[in-house]
Amino acid sequence: MKTLITNAWIVTMDADMRQYRHGYVLADERILKVGSMDTLPADLAYDRHLDAKDAILLPGMVNTHTHIGMIPFRSLGDDYPDRLRRFLFPLENECMDAQLAYASGKYAIAEMQLAGVTTFFDMYYFEQELARAADEMDARALVAETVIDSVTVDVEEPMGGLQYAEQFVPEWQGHDRVRASVAPHAPYTNTIEAQQQADRISERYGVPWMMHVSEMDFEMEQLRQERGQTPVEFLEEIGVLSPRLVAAHCIHLTDHDIELLSKYDVKVAHCIGANTKSAKGVARVRDLLAAGVTVGLGTDGPSSGNTLDLFTQMRLFANFHKTHLRNRSAFPAHEIVKLATIEGAKVLGMDAQIGSIETGKQADFILVETVSVNMFPIYDPYSALVYSANAGNVRDVFIGGKQVVAEKELVRHDAAGLRAELAAAMQQCGFEEKARKAMTDE
Numbered sequence: 448m449k450t451l452i453t454n455a456w457i458v459t460m461d462a463d464m465r466q467y468r469h470g471y472v473l474a475d476e477r478i479l480k481v482g483s484m485d486t487l488p489a490d491l492a493y494d495r496h497l498d499a500k501d502a503i504l505l506p507g508m509v510n511t512h513t514h515i516g517m518i519p520f521r522s523l524g525d526d527y528p529d530r531l532r533r534f535l536f537p538l539e540n541e542c543m544d545a546q547l548a549y550a551s552g553k554y555a556i557a558e559m560q561l562a563g564v565t566t567f568f569d570m571y572y573f574e575q576e577l578a579r580a581a582d583e584m585d586a587r588a589l590v591a592e593t594v595i596d597s598v599t600v601d602v603e604e605p606m607g608g609l610q611y612a613e614q615f616v617p618e619w620q621g622h623d624r625v626r627a628s629v630a631p632h633a634p635y636t637n638t639i640e641a642q643q644q645a646d647r648i649s650e651r652y653g654v655p656w657m658m659h660v661s662e663m664d665f666e667m668e669q670l671r672q673e674r675g676q677t678p679v680e681f682l683e684e685i686g687v688l689s690p691r692l693v694a695a696h697c698i699h700l701t702d703h704d705i706e707l708l709s710k711y712d713v714k715v716a717h718c719i720g721a722n723t724k725s726a727k728g729v730a731r732v733r734d735l736l737a738a739g740v741t742v743g744l745g746t747d748g749p750s751s752g753n754t755l756d757l758f759t760q761m762r763l764f765a766n767f768h769k770t771h772l773r774n775r776s777a778f779p780a781h782e783i784v785k786l787a788t789i790e791g792a793k794v795l796g797m798d799a800q801i802g803s804i805e806t807g808k809q810a811d812f813i814l815v816e817t818v819s820v821n822m823f824p825i826y827d828p829y830s831a832l833v834y835s836a837n838a839g840n841v842r843d844v845f846i847g848g849k850q851v852v853a854e855k856e857l858v859r860h861d862a863a864g865l866r867a868e869l870a871a872a873m874q875q876c877g878f879e880e881k882a883r884k885a886m887t888d889e
C-alpha cells in the first residue's frame with residue numbers, strides 16, 4: 448500500500464540536514480520519494496493520502512538502551528538509596544516470569560510507539576517472550592538476553608543467558624524487524640570468558656551486543672583495586688572492544704577510555720535521565736563526539752528513567768549538558784535531534800535502513816502535531832522538538848510503512864487492554880501488595 452503525506456514540515460536528518468518547510472513523502476514499506484510540495488508530480492499513484500499541514504515529519508526515534516520487561520517496577524521506591532536491593536531484586540525474584548515479562552514488554556512498546564520511538568535495543572530476561580511482543584506490536588527491535596554470574600528468573604545456572612542466547616539468537620535471524628542478541632550485564636558481574644563468548648555470538652550472527660559499562664562507582668573502584676584498570680581498559684585487554692559493542696552509560700570515562708572507544712569504534716548508549724536521576728553523573732558526551740565516537744540516546748528501563756520517550760531524554764540532555772559545560776550554545780537543538788534519530792540508528796548498525804527520511808530507507812517516520820498550545824509559534828522545528836514538544840504531541844507513527852499510531856491512538860492494539868493485561872499479570876503474583884510492604888518494612 449502506498450501512502451502519500453503532504454504539506455508536512457519535513458526534517459529529513461540526512462547528511463545535509465535537508466528540510467522541506469512544505470514537503471511530501473511517498474512510501475510503501477520503504478520511502479519512495481521525498482521532496483518539496485512544489486515538486487510534487489501531478490500523476491503520482493497512491494492508495495491513501497494524509498494531509499500533514501499542522502505537523503513536523505521526522506524519522507522514527509531510536510531508543511538505544513532499555514529494559515522493557517521492567518514496567519512493573521516503575522516509580523517503586525524511586526528515591527531510596529538502597530533501591531536495587533530493597534525493591535527490585537527481591538520482587539524480580541518473586542514475581543518475574545514469562546507471562547509478566549511479555550505483558551510488560553507489549554505495554555512498554557505501546558508506550559514507546561505512542562511517543563514516536565520506532566526502534567529500540569532491549570536487554571532483560573525472557574527475551575524470547577519480548578521478541579514475540581516486539582513482533583506482535585510491529586516494532587523494529589534488537590532484543591538481547593542478559594547474562595550475569597548468578598541464577599536468574601529465567602536460567603538455572605550462573606551465566607545461563609549464554610546458552611539461552613545460543614539458541615535464541617539464530618531463531619530470529621532473517622526476521623525483517625526483530626533481531627535477537629546477547630547482553631552481559633556488566634564487566635564486573637561476568638567472567639572474562641562469558642564476555643568473550645557474548646562477543647563471539649555477536650560476531651557469528653552479525654548483531655550488535657550490549658553491556659552496561661562504566662556506570663557504577665563500585666564498578667570503577669573494584670576494577671581499579673583488582674586490576675588497576677578502568678572498565679574500558681579491561682574490556683580492551685580481554686579483546687571484546689569492537690564496532691559491534693553498544694556500551695550503555697559510560698558515565699565515568701578517562702581520556703584514555705575515550706581514545707579506546709574511538710579506536711575500536713565502540714558505540715555508546717547515553718542515558719542522561721537515568722544517570723542523573725540516580726545522581727551518578729553526566730557522561731562526557733561532548734568529548735566522545737569530538738573523538739569521533741558514535742553516541743545515541745537511551746531511556747534505560749522504566750524503573751531507572753521512568754518514561755520510555757526520547758522527548759524527555761532530549762530535553763534532559765540539553766539542560767544537563769549545557770549547564771555542565773556552562774554554555775547555552777553547546778549542543779544546539781538539531782544536534783540533539785540527530786542523537787535521537789540517525790545517530791541512534793548508527794549505534795545499532797542500522798543507519799543504512801533507518802534514521803533519516805531518504806529514498807530507499809525503511810518507512811519509519813513520525814508526525815508531531817503543532818496545533819497543541821505548547822507548539823506555537825515555531826521558528827525552528829528542531830528547537831520545537833527539543834524544547835517545546837513532549838511525547839503527547841506525537842500524532843502518527845509509521846514503521847516499515849505500516850501505521851502503528853493514528854491520531855494519538857494505537858492502530859492494531861488497545862492501550863487500555865494492554866494495561867489490563869499487565870495489571871492482571873502483576874496481580875497474579877500480588878505485585879502491588881509486595882511492593883507496598885517493601886516500602887514500609889524497616
Ligand SMILES: [Zn+2]
Nearest residue numbers: 659695747748
Ligand atoms: Zn540499563
